[in-house]
Amino acid sequence: MFALQRDIASELQAVAFALAATAATAGGSGDNTAANGATINVSTFPSGRQESVAFLIPARAVLAAAATLTVSAKIQTSDDGSxxxxxxxxxxxxxxxxxxxxxTETGVGKIGVSLEYCGTYVRVVVTPDLSAANTDTASVSSVAVFGGPYKLS
Structure with missing residues (x-):
């Protein structure tokens, strides 16, 4: 029997650091450049291998009027971590x-996948793209949230 929980933190079986804060300057460093996330071994969680992963991608941008920050992401897997x-x-x-x-604008994006399609390792790759030139700046990072253990305790 399942019961609804009011404490989401108690429901999270595994979380992991996924991407260090990555800075971008419009038309310069980090702009429209893919940032590879941390290599996460999905078989080493104390609660066991999980069924799925969601990468939460917070962003903060200082933008000129009508200028944009567009954040794209993809998920990659590997059997050997390389x-x-x-x-x-x-x-x-x-x-x-x-x-x-x-x-100054803030927001959080998300992307996820079932781990049934993944090998031993997963990572997120995030690309911040600023539409203006030279003055706009942004910072993006990521955290991985895993859910649905293979075996319920």
């Missing part, structure tokens, strides 16, 4: 738009 293949194709997970006079 040769990577895409299991989820690149897709836009978040778009932030600068307000009148320029603003």
């Amino acid at each position: 040769g990577w293949v895409d299991v989820v194709a690149p897709t836009t997970v978040l778009t932030l738009t600068g307000g009148s006079g320029g603003t």
